[in-house]
Amino acid sequence: MDIEPLHRRIASDIERRIASGEWRPGFRIPTEAELMAEYGCARMTVSRAMTDLSARGLVVRRRRAGTVVAHPPVHSSALVAIPDIQSEIEGRGLAYSHQLLLRIVRPSRADEDGMGARLIELETLHLADAMPFTLERRLISLTTAPEAEHADFTAAPPGGWLLAHMPWTEAEHRISAVGADGETATRLGLSDGTPCLRLERRTWRDGLAVTWAWQTFPGAAYDLVARFSPTQSPMKTPIKE
Amino acid sequence: MDIEPLHRRIASDIERRIASGEWRPGFRIPTEAELMAEYGCARMTVSRAMTDLSARGLVVRRRRAGTVVAHPPVHSSALVAIPDIQSEIEGRGLAYSHQLLLRIVRPSRADEDGMGARLIELETLHLADAMPFTLERRLISLTTAPEAEHADFTAAPPGGWLLAHMPWTEAEHRISAVGADGETATRLGLSDGTPCLRLERRTWRDGLAVTWAWQTFPGAAYDLVARFSPTQSPMKTPIKE
DNA sequence: GAGTGGTCTAGACCACAAT
DNA sequence: TTGTGGTCTAGACCACTCC
Structure with a gap:
């Protein structure tokens, strides 16, 4: 006891x-x-x-x-947790699976500043009970993570592989609303222009860019929720080992 | 020193x-x-x-x-801070203003469960440099906050008034993507169906519902950003007094 | 000046887990 | 068994700030 x-x-x-x-x-x-x-x-x-x-x-x-x-903050900002996709799907009691749709190794473009000279471009569809859940487009810097060139992203989704092999030390997230464009709409089974939640995520390791990912969620099917009191913040990141 | x-x-x-x-x-x-x-x-x-x-x-x-x-979390969740509108606008160096578009005192409907018997319904347009920034629709429970019936929401926006008079003890946030419907599109100067970020916020005080608000942001003009490292969380809520 | 919290010491015993 | 952290004590001096 x-x-x-x-x-x-x-x-x-x-x-x-x-x-x-x-x-x-x-x-x-x-x-x-x-x-x-x-x-x-x-x-x-x-x-x-x-x-x-x-x-x-x-x-x-x-x-x-x-x-x-303490008084609650006057200009109250709040926090929303961004869940990991696989946990999110499995947390809803659905079966998680993923499909690698695209894998290209290529030089980086001018608008991909900071991603190193060579990179991998990936497109992954995440599914919940075999239904499209998120379309993810991702760049991985081969300068920072050269091992990624030989990783099998059909076995493990790139997000999970990266966390295991290239833990980040810095991250930036951006949430916005976009209309599903042609290819995205097709992949997700939506009509053109359907409002979607776009989650952009960039990570660095000791100042070097690791990855840059965009995930597009059908607006009607997915949202981010956070419930908390000032007493207990949602900052409950479980740490392994 | x-x-x-x-x-x-x-x-x-x-x-x-x-x-x-x-x-x-x-x-x-x-x-x-x-x-x-x-x-x-x-x-x-x-x-x-x-x-x-x-x-x-x-x-x-x-x-x-x-x-x-510690190892970084394997199923990494992350946090995004939701700023207060006024701080957000002023933080961009723009002038904040607001317009009260609607104020109704009415009984609550069945789908407004938990909001008490009577409530105020408000519609407020928040502007940045006189340009529409957010349309906010809000309910305030007159059971929990009876003083709200006599508050002047043309002077102070309802969010600020509530924080000063009815600090919450619990909050729930929900972020989703929606298409601007007819009235919202008109108010925000958008064409119908433009993807927008919708921020839903409910608060309670000691278990009693205080307010329920929906804020709609033009998707192209607004997004939520958070940058941090595992070392320094974005949990930097300033507390007064 | 005096009340309050902020920090620090030099011990002590206990809980837990690796060996 | 033993090394390590977890907690706790009974003091101490200092830094602030309200009166």
């Missing part, structure tokens, strides 16, 4: 009182000295609990002024 | 070695005892630095096995 550490119990207690509305934004939380007495523990233990809450943005601590429940 | 705490200096040192690629995923980081010797400090100080890195997912700590540099 795993007992809950005291510092986490203290933090949870306070978090619950904030979440329930018992302690409203601006409410002054008991001082460390008072919490020491309440929980009968050393100051470091209380301090750790409060530091954790502060790091998560639930409370604001200021010397002399004490610790108060 | 503010000196950097030692625990943060230790964490930064290690972070830098990970980011630079000097310490690759799987690399075993010196033990706490070794770091104590290296920095000439107590174990608690080293421990705090490592605990911080662990909480941020940069390293994985296991008893007996030691601390190793």
Whole structure:
């Protein structure tokens, strides 16, 4: 049986009182000295609990002024998680599969700045229960990832291969709305101009471009959802090993 | 002059070695005892630095096995920040303004479940340098926020008013692609069916629905961008007070 | 000046997992 | 069994900032 550490119990207690509305934004939380007495523990233990809450943005601590429940951000931005395609499909209880439609090794063009001199261009269709789910067009820099030239992208989709062989250190995502153009519409079984969600993703490894991918989702069939409270952010990226 | 705490200096040192690629995923980081010797400090100080890195997912700590540099997530999900409209416009150096197009107080319909018995329906056009930027349709529950009935939404846009008067404790966002329908297209100055990014946002306060809003952005003019490394998440929500 | 949090120490015992 | 991290103590000094 795993007992809950005291510092986490203290933090949870306070978090619950904030979440329930018992302690409203601006409410002054008991001082460390008072919490020491309440929980009968050393100051470091209380301090750790409060530091954790502060790091998560639930409370604001200021010397002399004490610790108060934080106000929600006034200009509230929010976060949406972009799921991995395969996880997304399997998470819906559907069977994931993919088809490699195109594979070309070629020099990079002027508008593909930063992708290195030679690259692979791929087109992959991702399917959920054998129905088209996403069309992905992807470039992989052979300067940064020369091994990609000999990878079998019919076996594993390029996204998964890259994560296993070329973990990124930096990424950029862009979400926009586009109309399905001729070829994309055909591949996805849509009529021309159907609104689609376009997810553009670029990654780098130590400053060198690894890949640049565009994924097009039928607008009606796919959307990005995020639900959270200020208490628990969606930043729960599971890390292996 | 503010000196950097030692625990943060230790964490930064290690972070830098990970980011630079000097310490690759799987690399075993010196033990706490070794770091104590290296920095000439107590174990608690080293421990705090490592605990911080662990909480941020940069390293994985296991008893007996030691601390190793984390592998990037295999099924990598990522996050995109949804900015506040006004900040977004002003951040681009444009002048923000807004027009209230519609304001109705009415009973809620069956498909507006959870919004309370009476609500306000609003339609607001957000402009950047006097050009249409977003059309927003919004419901506000008068059960949860009765003060909204007397608020002047021509002065402050409803989103800002709500954040000031009814901070949420829970939120849900949904991003999808839609074609501009007749009225939306007219308001935004688009032709019918133009692909648009639709941002749906619902918020709750202690379990009670506060608001439900749909914002439609011209697909060509707007997109969501997020750039980050695993080291520094985009989770940089500024908190007031 | 005094109250509050921020950091740090030099120990201690325990939990867990690899051997 | 033993090495490693996880937690905790009982102090200490300092940095801020409100009064």
